[in-house]
Amino acid sequence: MARLVVMGGGVSGHTAATFARDMLGSDHEVVVVTPNSQWNWIPSNIWVGVGGMTKEEVVFPLAPVYEKAGIDYRQAKAVSIHPEGKEDAETPYITIEYTDEAKSGETEELTYDYLINATGPKLNFGATPGLGEGTNLGEHTVSVCTADHAEHASDELEACIEKMKNGERQAFLIGTGHGMCTCQGAAFEYIFNIEHTLNEAGVRDMADITFITNESFLGDFGMGGIHFKMGGYATSSKVFAESLYAERGMDWILGAHVNKVEAGKVTYESLDGEMDEQEFDFAMLIPPFAGVGLKAFSKDGSDMTDTLFAPNGFMKVDANYNAGAYENWKASDWPRTLQNPTYKNVFAVGIAFAPPHIISKPMSSPNGTPINPTPPRTGMPSAMMGKAVALSVVDMMKGKATEPTHTASMSEMGAACVASAGKGLFTGTAAAMTVYPIIQDFEKYPGTGRDLNGTTGELGLAAHWVKHILHHVFIWKAKLKPGWTLIPE
Amino acid sequence: MGSKHVNHIEPYSPQFGTMIPMGGQKFLRTCVLWQIVRFIAINIRMTILILKSHH
């Protein structure tokens, strides 16, 4: 009997654990270590944040699902990895600290034969003074990164709507809270949903809405922009995004590193080196992401965190970390098997793996402040990585292979992104985008770096229907209800 | 088609430098019959993308 331990029960970890459990049979053990008691369909937090859904609609308890599936669930956070075991025992293990009420604070050593790191991002609010402390959101802004944050954001929005109904003008500021953020897509969705909600509430004319972003152009999305096949043109996502903001009467601030948040005001540095301020009554600023801060120790107990992890806390995998300058970057720099190069029984999936470099062109202000989006790893690729690694690990655990048998490279897969622009069965809209491949490959697709037949975008009600249906389909799948294995990632 | 569906755009503002959808385009975005067609098209596109992405 061998044991697979999955750290993190979010999008990629839950996918990995459930597929591994399904395929391993009862000969092997699957353990999930995750601090959360509930699973959250994060994309729908946007709708919770504008009062279009309740928190209860986007979360469900994990324990019964794992019990039914035969997964050993530890509501705990992983603290350290010991890939060589300890002096008197060879078996590798991790240390965990329980977070459930009954055992809160208790620690334990958990041995593994295979380990998948799917711990996602640390929401690093503390990186920007005033945005928050450590992983805690501060008092001046709201967030939609967790279901609880989104619920709070909705209450604050409601209060602003009341003020506008009473004749008080309100300024909204939505975007990224640091020069090194990713997840612009979530900020994009939230600003359009706010605009839509204000319209429906009849107070749009009382609102000034501004987008602030670390992108050097609207529509970079941390992917170096996208060219869509549209109306006989390869149309840049810059035109697509600017058009949407212009149509809805919203302003934008580009290339901004927010370096301070105070009550009602942010201070930011621009790519041209200028410092400026923007006032707000309501602000939602995405924090930068980092690895969750796992440590690694060798057999003799010495710290070897930098062997397993990159300086940003994400785990090293089979990527080319020596690609050098932007001009030399290639699609093949991106990892395929997601296996750690030093410890072959350790893998990282989703946001937890260390990308070889960013995707957008690196930029900095004349003061040397880096201001560029970091690479997104959205739901679909995260789940696909989880499944591919699960399949590889299953083959290795069953003795069918000694090397990974499945790959999930972001340079060989596409992403389907449906970005909500407002909710409503007949009034809602969303942008349905397909991008293939996620990482531009200028050798294979000279010109725009992507296959124009697979890279498309359109805005409309149909895309909103797709988004709404996906909400139910993915929660169905995550609950392991009948037919779940047939639902694609 | 005239420009009655386009709100005032301040000349030389950033918004002035992009394309603005007009009435017909906006109508189609929420026209249920047309959107049923688009719904089918989006699903086909996404299915092809998923098939291409699985290795």
Ligand SMILES: Cc1cc2nc3c(=O)[nH]c(=O)nc-3n(C[C@H](O)[C@H](O)[C@H](O)COP(=O)(O)OP(=O)(O)OC[C@H]3O[C@@H](n4cnc5c(N)ncnc54)[C@H](O)[C@@H]3O)c2cc1C
């Ligand atoms: C507001 C918002 C909207 C989004 N909308 C979309 C969208 O529309 N479409 C899309 O494709 N993507 C969207 N995304 C991105 C998507 O949510 C992520 O790509 C996806 O969640 C990444 O999966 P993951 O498994 O890497 O991380 P997560 O899903 O965040 O999972 C990480 C898990 O690890 C756990 N964990 C943390 N620390 C530890 C530890 N020390 N030990 C063990 N476990 C730990 C966490 O509790 C969590 O359960 C959105 C993101 C946000 C924030």
